[in-house]
Amino acid sequence: MDELNHSLAVDVAGAFPTVVERLGGRLYWGLRRISGSHQEAEDLAQETLIRAYKALVDYPEERIIALRLDPWIWTIALNLGRNHIRDRARRPRFVGLVDDVASDDPEPVDTGVWDARLSRLSAPQRTAVVLRHVVGMGIEEISEATGRPSGTVKADIHRGLTRLRTIMEDEK
Numbered sequence: 001m002d003e004l005n006h007s008l009a010v011d012v013a014g015a016f017p018t019v020v021e022r023l024g025g026r027l028y029w030g031l032r033r034i035s036g037s038h039q040e041a042e043d044l045a046q047e048t049l050i051r052a053y054k055a056l057v058d059y060p061e062e063r064i065i066a067l068r069l070d071p072w073i074w075t076i077a078l079n080l081g082r083n084h085i086r087d088r089a090r091r092p093r094f095v096g097l098v099d100d101v102a103s104d105d106p107e108p109v110d111t112g113v114w115d116a117r118l119s120r121l122s123a124p125q126r127t128a129v130v131l132r133h134v135v136g137m138g139i140e141e142i143s144e145a146t147g148r149p150s151g152t153v154k155a156d157i158h159r160g161l162t163r164l165r166t167i168m169e170d171e172k
Helices: 004-011 012-035 040-059 061-066 067-089 111-119 123-135 139-146 150-171
Strands: none
Touching: 004 012, 004 061, 012 061, 012 067, 012 111, 012 123, 040 067, 067 123, 067 139, 111 123, 111 150, 123 139, 123 150, 139 150
């Protein structure tokens, strides 16, 4: 993405649509798996991109050129996600009177199965597994985005996948 970094350094407004195009889908799907909600993932992805844009506008050219874009944006996304989960826990939950199964979520119907499986992992394991196997990030990028050592990230992924296998075997 060095070429993209140079484009951003020269013209953030002109190059940012390319950032959205390259990272937007992966950002949404990663946040979708982490949050378990289509709407929350959309909101968090949008807020992440807005905050990234606002920050880049104020960054000097040298900083933008040196920036590792994927981990930097994922750091923003994960921080927003943690704040959102903390704030959500403080608010009362409203229960609807009608159980409507229709959804505008573009995922297949069985997505709730994976949401349930992933929700049984610890937060660090879920984040590491999703960033590695849904988003496709490398270990070092995940380490940078989460602020955890790469060895810890590897362990989180390994333990998370082992736990998912156990969960799936118990379902049989």
